[in-house]
Amino acid sequence: MRHTISVLVENKFGVLSRVSGLFSGRGFNIESLSVGETIDPDVSLMTIVTIGDDQIVEQITKQLNKLIDVIKVVDYMDVDHVERELVLIKAAPKKNDKTEFLKLTEIFRGKIIDSGATSFTVEITGDEKKIAAFIELIKPFGIKEFVRTGKVAIAREGLKKAKQ
Amino acid sequence: MRKSGAEILIECLKKEGVKHIFGYPGGVVLNIFDALYDEKGLELFLTRHEQGAIHAADGYARASGKVGVALVTSGPGATNTVTGIATASMDSIPMVVFSGQVPTMLIGNDAFQEADIVGMTRPCTKHNYLVKDVKDLAQTIREAFHIASTGRPGPVLIDLPKDVTTGMTEFKWPEKVNIRSYSPTYQGNKYMIKQAAQMILKSKKPVIMAGGGVILSEASKELTELAEMTKIPVTNTLMGLGSFPGSADLSLGMLGMHGTFYANTAVQNADLLIGIGVRFDDRVTGKTDTFARNAKIIQIDIDPTSIRKNVPVDLPVVGDIKHVLKDLLKVLKDEKEQWGAIRKSWLNQVDAWKKERPLTYNFDKKIIKPEFVVEKIHKVTKGDAIICTEVGQNQMWAAQFYKYDKPRHWLSSGGLGTMGYGFPAAIGAQIACPNKVVFDIAGDGSIQMNIQELATAVINKLPVKVAILNNRFLGMVRQWQELFFKERYSHTGLDVTPDFVKVAEAYGAVGLRATTPDEVEPVLRESLKIKDRPVFMDFEVDWKSKVFPMVPAGAAIDEMIFDEEVKEKSKKKLKAVK
Numbered sequence A: 001m002r003h004t005i006s007v008l009v010e011n012k013f014g015v016l017s018r019v020s021g022l023f024s025g026r027g028f029n030i031e032s033l034s035v036g037e038t039i040d041p042d043v044s045l046m047t048i049v050t051i052g053d054d055q056i057v058e059q060i061t062k063q064l065n066k067l068i069d070v071i072k073v074v075d076y077m078d079v080d081h082v083e084r085e086l087v088l089i090k091a092a093p094k095k096n097d098k099t100e101f102l103k104l105t106e107i108f109r110g111k112i113i114d115s116g117a118t119s120f121t122v123e124i125t126g127d128e129k130k131i132a133a134f135i136e137l138i139k140p141f142g143i144k145e146f147v148r149t150g151k152v153a154i155a156r157e158g159l160k161k162a163k164q
Numbered sequence B: 001m002r003k004s005g006a007e008i009l010i011e012c013l014k015k016e017g018v019k020h021i022f023g024y025p026g027g028v029v030l031n032i033f034d035a036l037y038d039e040k041g042l043e044l045f046l047t048r049h050e051q052g053a054i055h056a057a058d059g060y061a062r063a064s065g066k067v068g069v070a071l072v073t074s075g076p077g078a079t080n081t082v083t084g085i086a087t088a089s090m091d092s093i094p095m096v097v098f099s100g101q102v103p104t105m106l107i108g109n110d111a112f113q114e115a116d117i118v119g120m121t122r123p124c125t126k127h128n129y130l131v132k133d134v135k136d137l138a139q140t141i142r143e144a145f146h147i148a149s150t151g152r153p154g155p156v157l158i159d160l161p162k163d164v165t166t167g168m169t170e171f172k173w174p175e176k177v178n179i180r181s182y183s184p185t186y187q188g189n190k191y192m193i194k195q196a197a198q199m200i201l202k203s204k205k206p207v208i209m210a211g212g213g214v215i216l217s218e219a220s221k222e223l224t225e226l227a228e229m230t231k232i233p234v235t236n237t238l239m240g241l242g243s244f245p246g247s248a249d250l251s252l253g254m255l256g257m258h259g260t261f262y263a264n265t266a267v268q269n270a271d272l273l274i275g276i277g278v279r280f281d282d283r284v285t286g287k288t289d290t291f292a293r294n295a296k297i298i299q300i301d302i303d304p305t306s307i308r309k310n311v312p313v314d315l316p317v318v319g320d321i322k323h324v325l326k327d328l329l330k331v332l333k334d335e336k337e338q339w340g341a342i343r344k345s346w347l348n349q350v351d352a353w354k355k356e357r358p359l360t361y362n363f364d365k366k367i368i369k370p371e372f373v374v375e376k377i378h379k380v381t382k383g384d385a386i387i388c389t390e391v392g393q394n395q396m397w398a399a400q401f402y403k404y405d406k407p408r409h410w411l412s413s414g415g416l417g418t419m420g421y422g423f424p425a426a427i428g429a430q431i432a433c434p435n436k437v438v439f440d441i442a443g444d445g446s447i448q449m450n451i452q453e454l455a456t457a458v459i460n461k462l463p464v465k466v467a468i469l470n471n472r473f474l475g476m477v478r479q480w481q482e483l484f485f486k487e488r489y490s491h492t493g494l495d496v497t498p499d500f501v502k503v504a505e506a507y508g509a510v511g512l513r514a515t516t517p518d519e520v521e522p523v524l525r526e527s528l529k530i531k532d533r534p535v536f537m538d539f540e541v542d543w544k545s546k547v548f549p550m551v552p553a554g555a556a557i558d559e560m561i562f563d564e565e566v567k568e569k570s571k572k573k574l575k576a577v578k
């Protein structure tokens, strides 16, 4: 089962390695990880996506909570939330495919943020499903480069229900 | 007042109530050692290896309940501490380790004697720090002691770059510590505690399994009261020995791989298992899905990550054991149950198991049996000594044949199983408790892992007694080879074992030897007379002796194997009972 876990941490050096060490030390993989400052510059938020059965993820979240620099952990599995990821794709559609490619980009509300002699760079944002669907559709056009930010998530109103 | 980092370190240690530290000098800590030179209120014990310093600080902490403190230099000094820190971490021992570091501007440059000790010890400390500014030093030390000694205790390392300890700043002792992301739960949930009481009331065949957490929480009194009042038999994990009096009627001794027949059998037949300060280590549970197969499980622990980690738990109570047991006792007292009457048949059953297969060994008139030595140590010390152990057969026999009646009298590396732990730990314990008799029960293999600490004990006139159960083998490994590898003794024979008597004498300690059973007690009594230096006792024991009962790895804990000869004898008894 895929879990999205957000971890509120003290913004100090070494914290990322404490958190990632917790995963690697137990042989668990991190699928994606994104880190950024919060409104309070002393605090950072990490959003981590990992795969594991419920018992493993329960153990991970407890272990995360135990780290001294961790302030709060939320497993979004039990929380009503929205998720987004941003992907940049450099694609090189053939001449006669260009119109089709641009149309698809538009349907998915992607943005062309750069274009060169042979390629376009598309920016697309969305949840897991949308991004996966878009990638499937444009694969045949030829993807030259591909980069994603990792998922971020936020609870819908009423996070108080969240299980800690 | 403006002070240097080194002076601030010393001031802070004194404010934390530290009197004794263990350490070893080197380049980047020269100035700290210099500041210690005229210091009256703080004594540093120079060990002969940094591993020895950490184990000594650990033994000091286990024996006294205080935070153990060590100070070492950068690079090799720091890396030498890793085994000791990991040992303390696995057994939740409060400790603060200070390591020197190259100046901040050189960090990351592969400078001389640079090692990323913060990176290396991250997984084996409760927390660690690299101090980058002398202004943060006092606050960091305050936090480190707080973290090490509260909640589930553990080791904390502080890495001190040279320019931080030489730098000057205004010294202000932070009176309070407030770490917003760290607040252990002490009070157990009232509802859960009521539930636990109900489960105890309903159960017909309960067993308490008490571990090291009881000792760390100073809750032996409450545990004993609970067991005595509700008439529940108590088994201890290796780490829990002494948390409940080993000679009490309700004691089942140790459970697990080398646990007693009656402890393991009782757990497997219980309808309720109350785990208190235990983490259900695989050496205790055997095959986990067969463990306590008929029992509901209550688990009381301060660390939420210990709960449900290895076995499913029916009722978890997160909190400090002392607090939780006090609350639980209150609830149970109100019930005014006739405990004696309702437990009668269960306790009769447990007694029958005790009689069916007591802990035994085959005494021999000519050859010293290692179990016999441990029994004699118990006798001559009247069960009141602090017993440290190494790792292997020596450790298991020391756990089985000495009855620990008080907490903090059994010091053994349970989680990591570190050979070389016992002797330096005994040195630390003797410094913490100068009026106690302190023993290290050792194997001839393990004692050679930190034998250099003889010098530390001699120079400080510490009368630590080391009983070497000399079987000329890495005995525990040999036992596995005999039982599971067709007696192919690959690299377990210690063909060249030094003459331990002469080794002791060379260091200025006393060396004694016993080669026959009648010599055992006189040698032990002789050792007790020596008050001003350590004693090595070389007991030439039967190399074939094995630790029994034994649960083979991966088996259920009631699938014990016994010594064949012992088995023949007890078969008769077995019939008598049934």
Ligand SMILES: Cc1ncc(C[n+]2csc(CCOP(=O)(O)OP(=O)(O)O)c2C)c(N)n1
Residues within 6 Å of the ligand: B390, B391, B392, B393, B394, B395, B417, B418, B419, B420, B442, B443, B444, B445, B446, B447, B469, B471, B473, B474, B475, B476, B477
């Ligand atoms: C540092 C370390 N290395 C290896 C081991 C594995 N090991 C466990 S018991 C043992 C044998 C111990 O031999 P000895 O100290 O002579 O004790 P005995 O079992 O004979 O009582 C070994 C090698 C260990 N526990 N610790």
